[in-house]
Amino acid sequence: MDVAFRTSLRLKTAVRSPVSSCRLWSPRVWSSRVWSTGVWSPGVWSPRVWSPRVRSPCRRLHGGPPPRRPFSRLSSEDLAFFRETLPGGTVTDPDLLEASNVDWLKSVRGHSELMLRPQTTAQVSDILRYCHGRSLAVSPQGGNTGLVGGGVPVYDEIILSTALMDQVLGFDQVSGILTCQAGCVLESLSRYLEDRDFIMPLDLGSKGSCHVGGNVATNAGGLRLLRYGSLRGTVLGLEVVLADGRVLDCLATLRKDNTGYDLKQLFIGSEGTLGVITAVSVLCPRKPSAVNVAFLGCETFDQLLGTFRLSKRMLGEILSAFEFLDAACMGLLNTHLKLPNPISDCPFYVLVETSGSDAAHDEEKLHRFLEEAMTSSLVTDGTVATEDAKVKALWSLRERVTEALTHDGFTYKYDVSLPVERIYQLVTAMRTHLGGRARSVVGYGHVGDGNLHLNVTSPARDPALLAAIEPFVYEWTAGCRGSVSAEHGLGLKKRNFIYYSKPRAAVGLMGDIKTLLDPKGILNPYKTLPDDLL
Numbered sequence: 233m234d235v236a237f238r239t240s241l242r243l244k245t246a247v248r249s250p251v252s253s254c255r256l257w258s259p260r261v262w263s264s265r266v267w268s269t270g271v272w273s274p275g276v277w278s279p280r281v282w283s284p285r286v287r288s289p290c291r292r293l294h295g296g297p298p299p300r301r302p303f304s305r306l307s308s309e310d311l312a313f314f315r316e317t318l319p320g321g322t323v324t325d326p327d328l329l330e331a332s333n334v335d336w337l338k339s340v341r342g343h344s345e346l347m348l349r350p351q352t353t354a355q356v357s358d359i360l361r362y363c364h365g366r367s368l369a370v371s372p373q374g375g376n377t378g379l380v381g382g383g384v385p386v387y388d389e390i391i392l393s394t395a396l397m398d399q400v401l402g403f404d405q406v407s408g409i410l411t412c413q414a415g416c417v418l419e420s421l422s423r424y425l426e427d428r429d430f431i432m433p434l435d436l437g438s439k440g441s442c443h444v445g446g447n448v449a450t451n452a453g454g455l456r457l458l459r460y461g462s463l464r465g466t467v468l469g470l471e472v473v474l475a476d477g478r479v480l481d482c483l484a485t486l487r488k489d490n491t492g493y494d495l496k497q498l499f500i501g502s503e504g505t506l507g508v509i510t511a512v513s514v515l516c517p518r519k520p521s522a523v524n525v526a527f528l529g530c531e532t533f534d535q536l537l538g539t540f541r542l543s544k545r546m547l548g549e550i551l552s553a554f555e556f557l558d559a560a561c562m563g564l565l566n567t568h569l570k571l572p573n574p575i576s577d578c579p580f581y582v583l584v585e586t587s588g589s590d591a592a593h594d595e596e597k598l599h600r601f602l603e604e605a606m607t608s609s610l611v612t613d614g615t616v617a618t619e620d621a622k623v624k625a626l627w628s629l630r631e632r633v634t635e636a637l638t639h640d641g642f643t644y645k646y647d648v649s650l651p652v653e654r655i656y657q658l659v660t661a662m663r664t665h666l667g668g669r670a671r672s673v674v675g676y677g678h679v680g681d682g683n684l685h686l687n688v689t690s691p692a693r694d695p696a697l698l699a700a701i702e703p704f705v706y707e708w709t710a711g712c713r714g715s716v717s718a719e720h721g722l723g724l725k726k727r728n729f730i731y732y733s734k735p736r737a738a739v740g741l742m743g744d745i746k747t748l749l750d751p752k753g754i755l756n757p758y759k760t761l762p763d764d765l766l
């Protein structure tokens with residue numbers, strides 16, 4: 233039974249729900265009509281603008297990517313080599329290539345004529361050794377669920393797909409360490425682990441499609457980071473194939489290893505620009521035996537922050553997620569996805585999840601927290617799920633905002649880290665700044681991580697609107713010493729904005745590392761690093 237509670241605080245029902253194993257949003261579902269005017273066409277340059285923080289030129293991205301670099305063009309001899317090296321693993325049919333040439337948002341489109349689907353690390357090594365020798369550019373691709381154009385070719389780069397590298401290589405029941413190939417789909421790994429009473433330390437709305445190698449390559453954050461930390465802590469080892477085909481076997485399965493530089497960290501979050509991740513080992517937590525979800529409404533963002541502080545104080549070690557969405561997001565969920573609001577209308581909504589090992593203890597803690605939140609007027613309405621279906625339905629309200637936005641028009645996406653008490657000020661500032669020029673300006677995200685997803689929509693791609701949003705959003709973020717990419721990475725779309733969050737010396741060193749590991753620049757060109765560096 234699910235209990236909706238109002239001021240009467242009738243929170244008597246035990247809150248026991250298993251971890252949801254499959255959420256409702258299929259990330260591959262999108263409306264193609266929305267982006268018909270939004271796909272970038274390669275090779276178009278935009279005017280120069282100035283980043284206020286560093287006073288160095290950067291280019292606006294909405295004009296398109298930089299010109300094609302002088303990589304070799306694919307020849308019939310190349311094709312013959314790949315067909316021999318990868319029997320059955322080469323795709324040249326344009327219809328089959330179409331889905332891999334365009335990103336999930338349908339905002340970036342490349343024109344690759346070849347996709348390679350290796351099954352083994354040795355095959356990846358053979359491919360890259362050959363491409364390096366021939367100066368053929370390569371675009372590594374996992375589940376193609378990224379939001380910054382990092383996982384698709386920009387021009388004619390060869391797509392190197394990890395789709396067939398989907399084997400679990402080992403799981404240690406004692407330590408909870410999983411070792412698997414890079415192409416394992418996150419949701420499949422979650423199922424594999426749940427059968428063994430463990431979970432992945434990472435959960436994303438796109439888990440039905442994304443690959444763990446892509447998660448690591450982008451250092452994906454997601455919905456469990458508050459509790460289990462980032463992949464920089466939970467990834468224990470990596471196997472990586474370097475640009476020239478050398479295999480770097482750092483696939484350690486140790487909690488502690490202080491033998492020199494921690495090279496795997498270079499590849500985590502490098503978006504396939506330094507090497508192709510072929511296998512990972514991850515430290516996995518035990519599956520919690522008691523999971524509870526509350527969906528609450530707050531009148532103001534200050535009250536939402538007060539609720540967050542209270543949850544940390546009163547829920548402590550069992551708090552596993554604290555997510556939020558605003559009323560505008562709820563409107564989009566209602567309108568475009570027909571998802572009803574389970575509580576009364578409020579300006580802000582929070583989803584609080586607890587995960588623990590003692591249902592009675594967790595239930596008591598949650599009820600005391602909710603009672604305090606209501607009596608101190610931090611929360612005005614709420615509901616607590618006790619059934620698995622309701623738990624999933626509540627989570628889907630948070631997870632499906634991205635999908636709802638795709639039905640609202642052309643979407644401008646921003647993923648910023650800010651001091652937590654300031655995250656909603658940016659949404660308010662953007663609304664004031666844009667006046668009536670946007671269709672929707674919405675805020676949602678990971679309060680517990682200080683990570684705001686600010687999204688703006690308009691009926692069609694609108695350069696004037698974009699010019700109003702950027703660089704305003706980046707200047708505002710830099711003014712708080714925030715990050716212009718909290719968890720989505722830089723990819724193609726955000727690469728030139730790196731200077732808002734990193735000093736020139738740091739970006740220069742990144743360029744040196746890129747040159748050292750990939751001297752010909754064949755790995756995922758035009759991504760992550762700014763154009764003025766290369």
Ligand SMILES: O=C(O)CC[C@@H](O)C(=O)O
Nearest residue numbers: 437631634645677685687
């Ligand atoms: O679509 C977005 O802007 C955010 C996607 C994802 O990071 C989320 O937290 O839902």
Ligand SMILES: [Zn+2]
Nearest residue numbers: 454677685719
């Ligand atoms: Zn997110």
